[in-house]
Amino acid sequence: MTSVGYLQETIDMKTMKEMLEGIRNEVTERGLTTRTQRFLMLPEAEMQEFADVHKHTPLKRQTVITCLDTMKKSMADGDAVSCLVLGTENRDIYILDPEAFTVLSVLTLPSMPVFMSVSGLFDVDFRIIVACRDGCLYTLKRDAAEAKSKVDLGSQPVGLVRLDKNIVVGCMDQTLRCYSTKGRKLWSIALPATITTLELMDQQRHGFKAVLVALTNCQVHVYKDKYLVDVITCDDVITGMKFGRYGREDSTLVMVSRGGGILVKMLKRKAQFVEGSHCGGPPLTQMQKLNIPKKTKLFVDQTMRERDNCVLMHLTFQHDLYRLRFNTAKAYVHSLQSSLNPISTSLTEPVKLSATVLTRMHARTHALVLQCTSVGSRYT
Numbered sequence: 001m002t003s004v005g006y007l008q009e010t011i012d013m014k015t016m017k018e019m020l021e022g023i024r025n026e027v028t029e030r031g032l033t034t035r036t037q038r039f040l041m042l043p044e045a046e047m048q049e050f051a052d053v054h055k056h057t058p059l060k061r062q063t064v065i066t067c068l069d070t071m072k073k074s075m076a077d078g079d080a081v082s083c084l085v086l087g088t089e090n091r092d093i094y095i096l097d098p099e100a101f102t103v104l105s106v107l108t109l110p111s112m113p114v115f116m117s118v119s120g121l122f123d124v125d126f127r128i129i130v131a132c133r134d135g136c137l138y139t140l141k142r143d144a145a146e147a148k149s150k151v152d153l154g155s156q157p158v159g160l161v162r163l164d165k166n167i168v169v170g171c172m173d174q175t176l177r178c179y180s181t182k183g184r185k186l187w188s189i190a191l192p193a194t195i196t197t198l199e200l201m202d203q204q205r206h207g208f209k210a211v212l213v214a215l216t217n218c219q220v221h222v223y224k225d226k227y228l229v230d231v232i233t234c235d236d237v238i239t240g241m242k243f244g245r246y247g248r249e250d251s252t253l254v255m256v257s258r259g260g261g262i263l264v265k266m267l268k269r270k271a272q273f274v275e276g277s278h279c280g281g282p283p284l285t286q287m288q289k290l291n292i293p294k295k296t297k298l299f300v301d302q303t304m305r306e307r308d309n310c311v312l313m314h315l316t317f318q319h320d321l322y323r324l325r326f327n328t329a330k331a332y333v334h335s336l337q338s339s340l341n342p343i344s345t346s347l348t349e350p351v352k353l354s355a356t357v358l359t360r361m362h363a364r365t366h367a368l369v370l371q372c373t374s375v376g377s378r379y380t
Helices: 013-027 034-041 044-054 297-308 310-337
Strands: 065-072 082-088 092-096 103-108 113-121 125-132 136-141 150-152 157-163 166-171 175-180 185-190 195-203 208-215 219-224 227-233 238-246 249-257 262-266 351-360 363-372
Touching (some): 013 034, 013 044, 034 044, 082 113, 125 157, 157 195, 157 208, 195 238, 208 238, 238 262, 297 310
Parallel strands (some): 065 113
Antiparallel strands (some): 082 092, 092 103, 113 125, 125 136, 136 150, 157 166, 166 175, 175 185, 195 208, 208 219, 219 227, 238 249
């Protein structure tokens, strides 16, 4: 552990700075303590004073917690013992013992974590999916001390929720995306406003799971998969939500607004959500599979013939296209030379002649219209 402490009186501050910068190049910023990082940021005139103040202070390596979650230790029961999972600013994930609060495991990430979702048991097998500050999703497993898989979101994440075997992520580009646990993108929808927070809605009595999405337009959207099933309108922008049991009610949504207010909404026990009941999602008929007929032998033979003779067919098509262009140009020139075109091509005689035959009962009338096509002309 590197820090400015226990300095000898004979060490020069310039030499000390060069040594610490060399160590920083080897172990990066995360290998230095906060005191050393502060020392390297100071100008040379203030280094000696800083070193005199802190040289007898014991070394401590401190960090900041960025996100946290819980993980069941050995049993998956609701009242079983859980371990505390912490994400820190130094790109590490700490799993703490629930009784002695000792570190059970340390996992390393390529970037600072901001959101994470934990599943599994610590003593058996677990999976931690983390959204980091570099705009990527990383997966951590029990057997690996470092992240293996990586999913590039293309935008900064603002929320992460695990829905069964899928991961729903809200991004700063006003999109809600869904990925599988293996990192494959399943769907993505655009939202009418910027996302502030996400929350999982798990109604166990009816087996209904959805994602609550709070937006800056003072609305909370309820999405079942990628379908909008309900909209909750509030008086202020919602910045925090929690869904679960509150008192005697199993389905309660507690929301915190930007102005500091608290809103509590209880779901009716007979409430039912219908997929696609609100606008914002595609119709259900779009998701129905088409009855595509099977490939016949004639279709297969035609496909093989086109594949084997692709060059010859392309040359034939180009030859026919050039012939069509030539015949069109030839007919146009013939019409100009034979005066068959009703529009004059001479700049000195900008005239257009058109003839119309009007028939009514036994009477027939011929109308000839002579029009001047020069710019700004209003005469016919």
